[in-house]
Amino acid sequence: MAQLTFVGAAGTVTGSKHLLSSNGKRIFIDCGLFQGTQDIVALNSVPLPVPAAQIDAVVITHGHVDHIGYLPKLVRDGFKGPIYATTPTRALMNIVLEDAAHLQRHLKKRGFHEEPYAPPPFYDESNVQQTIQQTQTFDLEKPFQVADFSAIYKNAAHIIGSAFVSIQVEGKRITFSGDIGRYNRTLLYDPTPMGEADVLVCESTYGDRVHPPDALAQLGQTLAAGVARGGAIVIPAFAVERSQEILLSIGQLQRQLLALANVPVFLDSPMAAHVDQLFSDYPAWHKPVAFETDGKPFGCSNLTVAIETEQSKAIANVKGPHIIVSASGMAAGGRVLHHLHNHLSDPKATILFVGFQGAGTLGFLITNGAKTVRIYGDVLPVRAATGIISGYSAHADRNEIQQWLNTCTSKPTYYAVHGDPVSAQSLCDLVKMKYGWDAHVAARGTTVTI
Numbered sequence: 001m002a003q004l005t006f007v008g009a010a011g012t013v014t015g016s017k018h019l020l021s022s023n024g025k026r027i028f029i030d031c032g033l034f035q036g037t038q039d040i041v042a043l044n045s046v047p048l049p050v051p052a053a054q055i056d057a058v059v060i061t062h063g064h065v066d067h068i069g070y071l072p073k074l075v076r077d078g079f080k081g082p083i084y085a086t087t088p089t090r091a092l093m094n095i096v097l098e099d100a101a102h103l104q105r106h107l108k109k110r111g112f113h114e115e116p117y118a119p120p121p122f123y124d125e126s127n128v129q130q131t132i133q134q135t136q137t138f139d140l141e142k143p144f145q146v147a148d149f150s151a152i153y154k155n156a157a158h159i160i161g162s163a164f165v166s167i168q169v170e171g172k173r174i175t176f177s178g179d180i181g182r183y184n185r186t187l188l189y190d191p192t193p194m195g196e197a198d199v200l201v202c203e204s205t206y207g208d209r210v211h212p213p214d215a216l217a218q219l220g221q222t223l224a225a226g227v228a229r230g231g232a233i234v235i236p237a238f239a240v241e242r243s244q245e246i247l248l249s250i251g252q253l254q255r256q257l258l259a260l261a262n263v264p265v266f267l268d269s270p271m272a273a274h275v276d277q278l279f280s281d282y283p284a285w286h287k288p289v290a291f292e293t294d295g296k297p298f299g300c301s302n303l304t305v306a307i308e309t310e311q312s313k314a315i316a317n318v319k320g321p322h323i324i325v326s327a328s329g330m331a332a333g334g335r336v337l338h339h340l341h342n343h344l345s346d347p348k349a350t351i352l353f354v355g356f357q358g359a360g361t362l363g364f365l366i367t368n369g370a371k372t373v374r375i376y377g378d379v380l381p382v383r384a385a386t387g388i389i390s391g392y393s394a395h396a397d398r399n400e401i402q403q404w405l406n407t408c409t410s411k412p413t414y415y416a417v418h419g420d421p422v423s424a425q426s427l428c429d430l431v432k433m434k435y436g437w438d439a440h441v442a443a444r445g446t447t448v449t450i
């Protein structure tokens with residue numbers, strides 16, 4: 001009998017790691033880092049149920065760090081098997097894991113390794129390079145072999161290269177959603193219909209919520225109000241794709257709103273600049289948007305891309321209204337911390353979050369009304385206007401997950417993963433009621449028989 005163990009992203013939204021075992025073969029589906037509060041980050045140090053050297057293969061759904069960030073540690077600890085990913089995901093893994101290793105080294109050097117938002121110094125660039133060497137690529141809709149099992153990737157529409165994966169084990173089809181994206185998006189094509197599944201392991205990040213309908217209008221209003229306040233507008237944004245979507249929207253708004261026409265825009269994230277390149281390298285994996293028109297990446301005018309540290313520092317000297325898009329999206333690290341340190345206490349400034357904020361992250365504290373926060377050891381009063389727009393999420397909301405579940409042609413046993421407990425339970429209840437499936441919230445560390 002095949003067995004499935006929920007090692008991560010069960011009760012949390014990070015640390016995605018599912019262990020599938022059958023006939024002495026063991027594979028991981030995703031291998032992500034736990035991120036967020038100190039308690040959650042500490043889960044990265046919990047030993048795996050099986051030693052790394054005894055894992056036969058790893059199947060990756062997409063290149064977010066909470067799905068791939070543990071891979072170099074697995075490799076460092078003795079995993080020698082193949083890692084499978086789509087072609088853009090492999091390219092993204094290179095960017096994201098290099099950044100993760102760099103961040104760990106940087107934080108350690110600066111003595112911030114006790115910083116609760118920082119990942120632990122688990123690995124270095126050599127482990128990352130070994131990880132990339134072990135990674136083989138497969139396109140969507142092309143069956144491939146993983147240990148003794150047959151697998152197939154289908155478009156998940158979450159970020160560039162993202163896939164959900166169906167794996168045939170002992171005559172049963174087990175589908176892992178990875179992270180499911182959205183319908184009718186600017187950059188990506190819709191998720192592929194699911195088809196038949198005997199077991200469905202499904203994300204539930206927004207299982208109890210619905211995204212507001214018009215994110216672009218909301219962004220326009222917030223930016224116009226921010227310009228009127230007269231200070232900086234800091235937008236913490238994930239380097240992977242969110243930054244690109246925000247630039248695309250700012251470009252559209254610059255043509256619609258006179259107030260924004262001449263406001264300087266800074267993209268302060270070397271990683272985001274690398275991700276920009278992926279859209280150029282893999283045109284078949286996204287809708288045909290102008291990657292670069294007249295020197296305007298994603299159609300955004302007045303844009304300066306800061307790659308070098310000196311370019312990043314120079315942004316602090318800019319006076320008057322300006323927009324800074326910088327990573328990380330939950331303000332859990334990265335250059336955006338400098339900008340928040342500079343502007344959080346300025347009543348003229350605006351801090352605008354554009355994605356999910358994990359419990360305990362700086363973004364979570366700010367968007368939940370914290371009066372003071374600590375950055376680089378300094379306690380700062382929050383005087384800037386703050387806001388959050390969830391309409392840019394790369395995750396399907398409750399209705400969009402249903403839209404995807406409607407494309408299932410069988411009655412699978414259902415496990416809700418990758419959600420906080422309330423969200424996962426809410427989706428689980430809905431699945432039982434609406435579809436009559438045998439539905440469960442996956443608990444970390446538990447094993448079920450397939």
Ligand SMILES: [Zn+2]
Pocket residue numbers: 062064067158179
């Ligand atoms: Zn993701």
